[in-house]
Amino acid sequence: MKTPRQKMAEQDPQERIANFDEVPYGYTPEQAQAEAARCLQCQKAPCRAGCPVEIDIPAFILAIREGDFAAAREKLLETNSLPAVCGRVCPQEDQCEKVCVLAKKGDPVAIGTLERFAADWKDGEEADPEAGSAPEKAKVAVIGAGPAGLTAAADLARMGYRVTIFEALHRPGGVLVYGIPEFRLPKAIVFEEVEKVKKMGVELELNQVVGATLSVEELFDSGFEAVFVGTGAGLPRFMGIPGENLNGVYSANEYLTRVNLMKAFRFPEYDTPVIRGEKVCVIGGGNVAMDSARTALRLGAEEVTIVYRRSRAEAPARVEEVHHAEQEGVIFKFLTLPLKYLDDGNGWIRGMECQGMELGEPDDSGRRRPVPVPGTEFTIDCDLAVVAIGNDPNPLLPRALPELELGWKGTIVADPETGAASVPGVFAGGDIATGAATVIEAMGAGKKAARGIDRYLSARKS
Amino acid sequence: MYRIVEQERLTPEAVRLRIEAPRIARRRQAGQFVVIRVDEKGERIPLTIVGSDPEAGTITLVVQEVGTSTRKLGRLRAGEAILDLTGPLGRPTEVKKWGRVACLAGGIGTAEVLPVVEAVRAAGNTTLAIVGARTRELLILEDEMRAAADGLYITTDDGSYGRHGVVTDVLLDLINDGAVPDRVYAIGPVPMMKAVADLTRPYGIPTEISLNALMVDGTGMCGCCRVTVGGETKFTCVDGPDFDAHQVDFDELVQRQKIYLGQEKRSLEEYEKCAGGCRR
Ligand SMILES: Cc1cc2nc3c(=O)[nH]c(=O)nc-3n(C[C@H](O)[C@H](O)[C@H](O)COP(=O)(O)OP(=O)(O)OC[C@H]3O[C@@H](n4cnc5c(N)ncnc54)[C@H](O)[C@@H]3O)c2cc1C
Ligand code: FES
Numbered sequence: 153m154k155t156p157r158q159k160m161a162e163q164d165p166q167e168r169i170a171n172f173d174e175v176p177y178g179y180t181p182e183q184a185q186a187e188a189a190r191c192l193q194c195q196k197a198p199c200r201a202g203c204p205v206e207i208d209i210p211a212f213i214l215a216i217r218e219g220d221f222a223a224a225r226e227k228l229l230e231t232n233s234l235p236a237v238c239g240r241v242c243p244q245e246d247q248c249e250k251v252c253v254l255a256k257k258g259d260p261v262a263i264g265t266l267e268r269f270a271a272d273w274k275d276g277e278e279a280d281p282e283a284g285s286a287p288e289k290a291k292v293a294v295i296g297a298g299p300a301g302l303t304a305a306a307d308l309a310r311m312g313y314r315v316t317i318f319e320a321l322h323r324p325g326g327v328l329v330y331g332i333p334e335f336r337l338p339k340a341i342v343f344e345e346v347e348k349v350k351k352m353g354v355e356l357e358l359n360q361v362v363g364a365t366l367s368v369e370e371l372f373d374s375g376f377e378a379v380f381v382g383t384g385a386g387l388p389r390f391m392g393i394p395g396e397n398l399n400g401v402y403s404a405n406e407y408l409t410r411v412n413l414m415k416a417f418r419f420p421e422y423d424t425p426v427i428r429g430e431k432v433c434v435i436g437g438g439n440v441a442m443d444s445a446r447t448a449l450r451l452g453a454e455e456v457t458i459v460y461r462r463s464r465a466e467a468p469a470r471v472e473e474v475h476h477a478e479q480e481g482v483i484f485k486f487l488t489l490p491l492k493y494l495d496d497g498n499g500w501i502r503g504m505e506c507q508g509m510e511l512g513e514p515d516d517s518g519r520r521r522p523v524p525v526p527g528t529e530f531t532i533d534c535d536l537a538v539v540a541i542g543n544d545p546n547p548l549l550p551r552a553l554p555e556l557e558l559g560w561k562g563t564i565v566a567d568p569e570t571g572a573a574s575v576p577g578v579f580a581g582g583d584i585a586t587g588a589a590t591v592i593e594a595m596g597a598g599k600k601a602a603r604g605i606d607r608y609l610s611a612r613k614s
Numbered sequence: 615m616y617r618i619v620e621q622e623r624l625t626p627e628a629v630r631l632r633i634e635a636p637r638i639a640r641r642r643q644a645g646q647f648v649v650i651r652v653d654e655k656g657e658r659i660p661l662t663i664v665g666s667d668p669e670a671g672t673i674t675l676v677v678q679e680v681g682t683s684t685r686k687l688g689r690l691r692a693g694e695a696i697l698d699l700t701g702p703l704g705r706p707t708e709v710k711k712w713g714r715v716a717c718l719a720g721g722i723g724t725a726e727v728l729p730v731v732e733a734v735r736a737a738g739n740t741t742l743a744i745v746g747a748r749t750r751e752l753l754i755l756e757d758e759m760r761a762a763a764d765g766l767y768i769t770t771d772d773g774s775y776g777r778h779g780v781v782t783d784v785l786l787d788l789i790n791d792g793a794v795p796d797r798v799y800a801i802g803p804v805p806m807m808k809a810v811a812d813l814t815r816p817y818g819i820p821t822e823i824s825l826n827a828l829m830v831d832g833t834g835m836c837g838c839c840r841v842t843v844g845g846e847t848k849f850t851c852v853d854g855p856d857f858d859a860h861q862v863d864f865d866e867l868v869q870r871q872k873i874y875l876g877q878e879k880r881s882l883e884e885y886e887k888c889a890g891g892c893r894r
Contacts (some may be wrong), residue, residue, distance in 0.1 A: 322698040406836035425877035499869035
């Protein structure tokens with residue numbers, strides 16, 4: 153009989169909404185080996201092509217099957233500097249697992265969960281990641297310590313470059329530390345992954361806003377020969393409807409930053425406060441909306457409703473995230489558009505006026521455009537609203553380097569293969585170049601840019 | 615870590631700190647601020663840069679001890695350090711040659727207006743400083759201000775020093791005496807800035823104010839600091855902190871500053887209970 157795809161054990165939904173601990177527990181070694189045995193070890197391995205950071209997927213799975221978990225871990229680290237992160241937050245269902253040969257007839261191999269298992273494996277023999285063999289190579293500056301910047305830095309260090317990361321916040325990780333919640337990605341894991349990057353010889357300077365604390369020009373003047381910009385898409389969008397600045401209306405960035413980065417869920421032990429709503433509305437249909445809704449539950453909300461203007465099929469959130477939110481009791485109102493926030497008379501939100509929508513003709517994104525249905529206006533009561541309708545690139549750095557060519561919504565125009573931007577020596581990748589996307593795409597861009605920088609600097613030398 | 619090289623108590627509720635931050639000392643301009651986090655459990659709060667010494671690599675901050683974070687700061691001594699400090703943030707204050715400029719400040723705003731007075735005067739303007747305090751003992755930086763401005767007017771709410779009254783009384787007198795300033799700059803508590811805006815509006819005097827919105831990151835990432843200016847939403851930390859006083863929605867600003875009043879009180883109670891050093 154064929155082994156079915158192995159499922160991770162999870163915290164019970166009723167229990168987990170009262171804590172911030174991680175929801176899935178990961179595989180046991182037995183489960184991991186059983187799952188690894190399902191892999192056909194295809195010669196042409198389509199899964200590899202589905203992976204933006206080119207992990208040798210069959211090889212690491214084979215090592216798991218053979219019980220050599222440490223070897224599996226080392227295999228991952230050859231190409232992926234943040235495997236414990238990727239194993240948790242990548243949309244594998246759209247990438248490696250989507251093209252898995254087994255997916256044609258049934259369930260694909262659980263590549264993501266296996267990655268998580270191997271990356272988490274600890275046997276006290278974790279080899280210190282190798283610093284480059286020729287550390288006398290040029291100095292490269294990386295701006296932003298999100299997935300794009302960390303990957304570019306690690307790969308450049310591996311090639312022997314002397315790398316310094318300049319990060320605006322007081323902690324490295326980008327969205328991994330301020331956006332994605334603890335129950336989905338424990339911060340201790342991000343910390344460990346960053347430590348590995350540092351052990352490769354990468355210097356990390358925190359609290360440095362490039363464009364404010366120091367300029368790109370100063371970086372070049374102080375001996376950096378190339379600069380990688382991985383500053384992300386950190387500018388929250390609002391809808392521009394009445395009442396948006398009422399007390400009790402947050403951007404998802406603010407809400408999640410207070411809770412994740414500043415640990416407001418442990419207020420007053422930690423000094424940063426956060427509003428704990430009883431009836432919470434979250435606006436949006438992506439991962440950010442799911443994270444916000446599930447955070448609200450854990451902060452004690454009685455009722456959490458996600459309001460999204462399209463239907464379930466168009467929601468960009470990962471299936472697993474929607475599923476987890478539903479399990480935990482989040483209510484979904486699809487085809488619903490907020491029109492305005494209502495004032496309780498004291499400057500606080502008391503509810504939201506909404507309108508029903510239906511799907512019309514496809515729009516630019518290829519999804520059917522939601523159109524208002526007249527006469528369907530209604531009111532939802534809430535004392536907290538979280539706006540999770542997306543982020544645009546942060547303009548701070550582009551403003552400070554006006555020569556940079558910018559694209560749609562202020563993204564930095566960069567060659568998708570080399571990361572090269574319009575200013576010589578400046579490279580860019582991740583959300584700042586593509587607009588808000590995924591962790592793994594940002595990492596892939598960091599990887600390509602590292603190669604692009606290597607080629608650029610080698611050519612300059614000769 | 616950012617080391618404190620000098621600490622000086624100015625009043626029972628305010629201290630001046632000189633802190634090592636060489637990159638910021640080199641680049642900061644009038645009107646800009648830093649975001650600091652005192653310790654591992656601390657929040658991120660914005661503080662105006664009052665001055666800097668690029669040679670020594672230090673910046674000066676003046677802190678009024680009103681909440682948990684500022685009390686923590688007030689307890690730090692020379693030789694101790696602040697965990698995180700970022701800046702200089704915000705757009706610098708616009709400085710041009712206008713002619714006569716009146717700079718008004720209330721309370722701790724006196725420290726914050728000092729770099730603006732210096733910059734405005736350096737640009738060739740006749741610069742008047744009008745500063746107010748509740749009472750004499752709370753007046754700060756009088757000597758520095760006297761040195762920086764072409765003229766200094768002092769008011770106290772209780773009449774214990776300078777003129778009995780508020781800063782707008784002085785401004786109104788100037789206007790009535792025909793000495794109408796070409797430009798007004800104000801920084802202080804919201805009711806004071808609103809009073810300044812209301813006073814100068816009918817005379818059409820261009821008036822800039824520096825807004826003290828709540829902040830988290832200070833880099834435009836969260837939107838905590840949003841204000842309505844001229845009917846549009848702006849982020850104080852990147853679009854400001856200076857805005858046209860006649861365009862600012864003060865009622866909303868006042869409202870938003872109250873969001874965490876309850877929590878702030880609770881946090882301070884917890885902190886004071888433990889201030890001798892229990893779990894912190
Ligand atoms: C709540 C949330 C949940 C998400 N969930 C998922 C998920 O499940 N799976 C997934 O694949 N993707 C997810 N994403 C998207 C993913 O996190 C991003 O696509 C990814 O982090 C982008 O990486 P980056 O390195 O380009 O930018 P970021 O992670 O945004 O990092 C940019 C870094 O640069 C710093 N910076 C900015 N400006 C400056 C400056 N001027 N000087 C110095 N430093 C600067 C920032 O502080 C930040 O640390 C989620 C995003 C959010 C917000
Ligand atoms: S403080 Fe976060 S955007 Fe201004």
